Amino acid sequence: MTKNSDAWARALKVMPGGVNSPVRAFKAVGGDPRFIVSGQGSRICDLDGREYIDFVGAWGPMILGHAEPRVTAAIRKAAEGGTSFGAPTPAETILAEMVIDAVPSVEVVRFVNSGTEATMAAIRLARGFTGRSKILKFAGCYHGHSDGLLVKAGSGATTLGVPDSAGVPASIASETLVACYNDIEDVDRLLALHEKAIAAIILEPVAGNMGVIPPNEGFLEVLRERCNATGTVLIFDEVMSGFRVARGGAQWRFGITPDLTCLGKIIGGGLPVGAYGGRPEIMKMVSPSGPVYQAGTNSGNPIAMAAGIATMEQLTSELYSSLEARARRLAAGLENAVAGRGIVQHVGSMMTLFFLTRESLEAALATGEPLDSLQCYDDLFAVDKETYAKFHLHCLDRGIYLPPSAYEAFFLSAAHSDEDLDRFIAVTEEFCRNIT
């Protein structure tokens, strides 16, 4: 028995499925999850002393790599000054100013503890602001695990084969309408059917939770128009894309300003932080300045704020240009390696390598339209998750740590070297040479 398998056996006895978040259990790819004991730069190390080049990056936050010295120093300093006060601290205002400065739609911001809290609160706010109850989301977009948003909710659900969750009352799910991503006609159909009843349209402006699916040209723009025309609040869930696809997020990259924005992951520098924000007219509805209640014992926690500030201070335009260039290089290398068996989709440094089933590739060829992009949840039928599971194990055995699901994004960080990327490409080439 290795130390890792021993740790897994112990964990399985005391936590549901052995984990505190489902996808970590490796159910979709098989094998035991690796227990990680340390991380430094682009590398993580498991209990048995094996080192991996990490492309999961804590599911997005670690844009600077692990244990980045300035972030670590800021955390240490904040901790030495007291870990939590439940009272205002100057660091909250500093991080708020940084977020507002970077994200076009955000003029006023409220910090919470997770992405789930951010989207849940943003939905409540949109309902309070409009006096309407329904929300419209897109199949395959994940917005955290609050009841009303666990409907056709992307990777976790897709991976485990449960599109909805037990325990969500039908009455709550019925307030959630689901449209097809990148399909304006479907949105129009639902808007017409539920005229003036929809409080908000919420989406990942770059989908990352069904694998990376970029918005088609004009998609975000038309959603903006439809929301203007119907008095619906447009919410961009930028928990993953915020400070990832650009400092100002997808809204900056694509030039479309939502009414509300949800953030998380990177703004906490690896500590638990979420945020939602928008223009004052809407945000003034939030308690205590308005009637929409939302609170948190640990919201704006001083250590989390310190980690966020130290991270944001380093997110320069040079850093994004370099990430962008290296992401293009990696995508090209991987695409070349999987040619004829898969495709790579990415927006900046968030990326997915989709293996595709032979049947879907052949069927597409027969129609004369090669399968060269996936644009919505329904397209995922073409994904070959069995081959991905084999690829995942192949990579793990060669020191490359990838998401344990075929329907997730992986991430580049500033700490990944060219050698790290070359190694990933070489390991992928080796796999593709040998798949049958």
Ligand code: PLP
């Ligand atoms: N929204 C998006 C787009 C996410 O990717 C996630 C998590 O992956 C969430 C919301 C939920 O965030 P958290 O896991 O911090 O609750």
